[in-house]
Amino acid sequence: MLLYDTLRSGNAWKVRLMASLAGVPIERRTLSIDRGDLAKPSFLAVAPLRHVPVLQLPDGSHLAESLAILHYLAQGTRWWPDTLPGQSSVLTWLSFEQDRHMKPLAQLRLILALHPGGDPQDALCIAHARAARAALSVLDTQLARQGQDGWVATRDHPSIADVALYPYTCMAPMGGIALNDYPAVQAWLKRIESLPRYQALFPGQPERNLSTQEQP
Ligand SMILES: N[C@@H](CCC(=O)N[C@@H](CS)C(=O)NCC(=O)O)C(=O)O
Structure with a gap:
């Protein structure tokens, strides 16, 4: 494909x-x-x-x-559960990703890192930062609720909800959103990065996940 x-x-x-x-x-x-x-x-x-x-x-x-x-x-x-409750829970977290998570985090990364010159004190950036922190707080609470080794939507095995939420959470610091206040999120990022066949933004170069460089 x-x-x-x-x-x-x-x-x-x-x-x-x-x-x-x-x-x-x-x-x-x-x-x-x-x-x-x-x-x-x-x-x-x-x-x-x-x-x-x-x-x-x-x-x-x-x-x-x-x-x-x-x-x-x-x-x-x-990665797509075979029970109806499992599938429905995944859909809950996919909706959250599109509705409340991805956009503020992606916009902050775009404005403040990929197109440098953006002003973090600009009203739009402040609104995105508030929305991004609110989304990360929701995610952190959910992950803490799922337990030390749990996954976002399905406690025992990661699902496409974890994959969907991973990239923009991982790259949040590029938009000025530190992850220190979200300990369950930080532990979950490490669990994803330890999965067999994990793939970085630039394949084989996880140290460049937060890079602004265009070169492959
Ligand atoms: N809801 C879409 C969003 C896709 C999206 O925003 N793609 C961006 C790149 S990350 C894009 O193609 N932007 C092109 C543009 O803004 O012109 C998804 O989840 O795939």
């Missing part, structure tokens, strides 16, 4: 992480927002939502949205 991504997209990182953890081989077609690749007709033809990630499936069709792609890749694996 072929993944359309960009080098530093956290939403595409979710997909590459999931594919690696589930042992699904994927090829990458890495585009550049700065070069205008996402506005080109060749990309728009396969990406009606005009965002990465997009995954080309074996039948030639294209699937958009990171969480839909995680759901696709996890079928038949323990």
Whole structure:
């Protein structure tokens, strides 16, 4: 399968992480927002939502949205639970990720790290920081409730909810959000990074997870 991504997209990182953890081989077609690749007709033809990630499936069709792609890749694996309560709990945390978690963290990283020159005292940044801290507090409370070795939605085994929530939580410090106040989150990040076949933002270079460098 072929993944359309960009080098530093956290939403595409979710997909590459999931594919690696589930042992699904994927090829990458890495585009550049700065070069205008996402506005080109060749990309728009396969990406009606005009965002990465997009995954080309074996039948030639294209699937958009990171969480839909995680759901696709996890079928038949323990990353998508086989009980209705388990599946429903995963959906709860996927909704949380899109509704309250990803956007403020992604925007802060974009404004303050990837496009340097942003002002953390700007009203928009202050609002994003407040929303990001509120989301991390919810996540920390949930992880503490799940126990020392527990996972976000399903206590005994990680699910696609853990994969979905990992990248932007891990990269929160790039947007000025320190993780020291969230001990259960910090321990959970380490558990994810210890999983067999964990994949860093730049494959094989976990020390660059918080890097602003474009070079591969
Ligand atoms: N809800 C979407 C969000 C995807 C998204 O925001 N993608 C960003 C990169 S991380 C993008 O393609 N941005 C292009 C642009 O802003 O022009 C998902 O979870 O996949």
